[in-house]
Amino acid sequence: MDAAFPDLLKPFLKYAGTQPITSEASLHELGLDSMRAIELLFAIEDTYGVSMPDELLTDRTFATAGSLWDTIESLRGRTA
Amino acid sequence: MSTATGHEKALDEVLSATALHAEHTDAAAEFPTAALDAMRATGILGLLVPTQHGGGGGGLGDLVDMTLRLARVDMSVALIFAMHCQQVMAVVRHADGPLAERLLPALGKGNVYLASVTTERRKGGSLLSSESTARQDTGTLSIDRDAPIVTGGQHADAFLITTLAPEATSPSQVSLVYARRDQLTIEIRGGWQPLGMRATQSVPMRLTGRVPADQVIGAPGRFHEIVAPTFGPLAHIGWSAAWLGAATGALSRILHHIRDTGRSQFDPSSELLLTRLARIRGRLDLVNALLRHTVAAVQSAPDTAETSTQLLINNLKVQAAEQCFGAADEMVELVGLRHGYLRSSSLYLERVFRDLRSASLNYANDRLLLVNGALALRDRQVNLA
Structure with missing residues (x-):
């Protein structure tokens, strides 16, 4: 994960507290709900200049910090 | 054939008991015990339990048909039935191992009324987080649960209770725990005087007790x-x-x-x-x-x-x-x-x-x-x- 990615995630994770966000961390357990998820999506698209296709907007994509980062990486790869 | 028509006689009995008392249970905000007794006696509480466990083998369509029929006479009774079926379906689909082997035949008989304990004072009806902790030691789970609204709680034979998983590191690691009435101490903490749905008698309750740690439906913390x-x-x-x-x-x-x-x-x-x-x-x-x-x-x-x-x-x-x-x-x-x-x-x-x-x-x-x-x-x- 990009070093800045956990900082981007943090404001959307109401239970994140001060612990570091690892790539295995469950975003659901850290407090991401469907309303926060859409706000996070907009932040990711603005920050990384990607557009997430609708078919990737699933619970699986948003399961962990790592799964979300992998999705961003694959989209950046596509546009590079 | 729809199970609703297959259970016509049972439904008629429940409907008669419902119709006879609906005016009174509404006026007095009392639970429809006669209707519940008829549901227990006819076994329709086991509607959604598969037949191999002794249940009615019904599905979602049957639940809808039965609920529609009950609600024509009394919406409180229909809601009580539908919410019980929601609990039963959670057990049918998500309980496994020895717990499923114990619970499904018991629920299949259709004489166990299951109430739902998911509300909490500060989070209202939000399902996916909990502030109630459970402690686990030597194979038992200690429950101490304060719930502002428990439909039929005074009359339930058992409860499905949401509570934080014992090892939870986040409020979203919620477990669904099965507890029989005789495993709990139940304190009714207030009355029920609402505008409508009066016969659901959805009182505030505190439930405390210890249950075997395997009485968690599904994986711990993964409600x-x-x-x-x-x-x-x-x-x-x-x-x-x-x-x-x-x-x-x-x-x-x-x-x-x-x-x-x-x-x-x-x-x-x-x-x-x-x-x-x-x-x-x-x-x-x-x-x-x-x-x-x-x-x-x-x-x-x-x-x-x-x-x-x-x-x-x-x-x-x-x-x-x-x-x-x-x-x-x-x-x-x-x-x-x-x-x-x-x-x-x-x-x-x-x-x-x-x-x-x-x-x-x-x-x-x-x-x-x-x-x-x-x-x-x-x-x-x-x-x-």
């Missing part, structure tokens, strides 16, 4: 995996059936009245009467179509957590709540003060109106609309389920 495929859809489908049934029963009584004893008070050539009737009927047809379609979509969807299916399930709840209450409101207008507003009317529209006012609040429409707004933004193609 959310039960909510998406089972708890959520069953709640919205069951509630919607109760609301539609209540509005349908009310319209039927009105039509009998217009065609029979009330004949002289209505003019069948009145355009106002006809258009009002048409609009009310239209609302019920809409909800029925949405309910049946949602049942079919949930049954055929490979993953009910998929965005379009989630949107549909939530929209069923929101629309059924609005349309059924809207229909009851128009029915009051249609029949006027004496039969629409007075408690003494044999049409008991006044009770249905009060009962249906709860629909938008019972897991608040406002909260679901926020979720659906966020989900709608995920689906630019607007793939309707």
Whole structure:
């Protein structure tokens, strides 16, 4: 994960507290709900200049910090 | 054959007990114990348990049919039944191992009434987080649960209780725990004097006790995996059936009245009467179509957590709540003060109106609309389920 990615995630994770966000961390357990998820999506698209296709907007994509980062990486790869 | 028709005799018994006491249980805000006794005696509480465990082998469609029929007579009884079935389905689908082997035959007999303990003081009806902790030591789980609203809690034989998993590091690591009444100390912490749904006697309770640690339904801390495929859809489908049934029963009584004893008070050539009737009927047809379609979509969807299916399930709840209450409101207008507003009317529209006012609040429409707004933004193609 990009070093800045956990900082981007943090404001959307109401239970994140001060612990570091690892790539295995469950975003659901850290407090991401469907309303926060859409706000996070907009932040990711603005920050990384990607557009997430609708078919990737699933619970699986948003399961962990790592799964979300992998999705961003694959989209950046596509546009590079 | 639908199980509702297969269980016709049982349903008739429950309906008779319901009809006999509904006026009193509403007036006194008392639980419909006679109807519950009939549900236990006829075994229909085991409707959704597979036949190999001694249950009725019914599915979602059967739950809807039964709930619709009960709600025509009394929405409180229908809601009690539907919510019990939601709990049973959670056990049927998500309990495994020795726990499933113990529970399913017991529930299959149909004489165990299961109540749901998911509300908490500070988070209201929000399902997916908890502030109640459970302690685990030497194979037992200690529960201390304060719940502001437990439908039928005073009369339940067992409970499904949401509580934080013992090792939880986050408020979202919620477990669903099964506890029999004899495993708990139950303290009723207040009364129940609502506008409608009075017979559900949904009192505040504190439940404390120790249960074997294997009485967790599904994986510890992973209640959310039960909510998406089972708890959520069953709640919205069951509630919607109760609301539609209540509005349908009310319209039927009105039509009998217009065609029979009330004949002289209505003019069948009145355009106002006809258009009002048409609009009310239209609302019920809409909800029925949405309910049946949602049942079919949930049954055929490979993953009910998929965005379009989630949107549909939530929209069923929101629309059924609005349309059924809207229909009851128009029915009051249609029949006027004496039969629409007075408690003494044999049409008991006044009770249905009060009962249906709860629909938008019972897991608040406002909260679901926020979720659906966020989900709608995920689906630019607007793939309707």
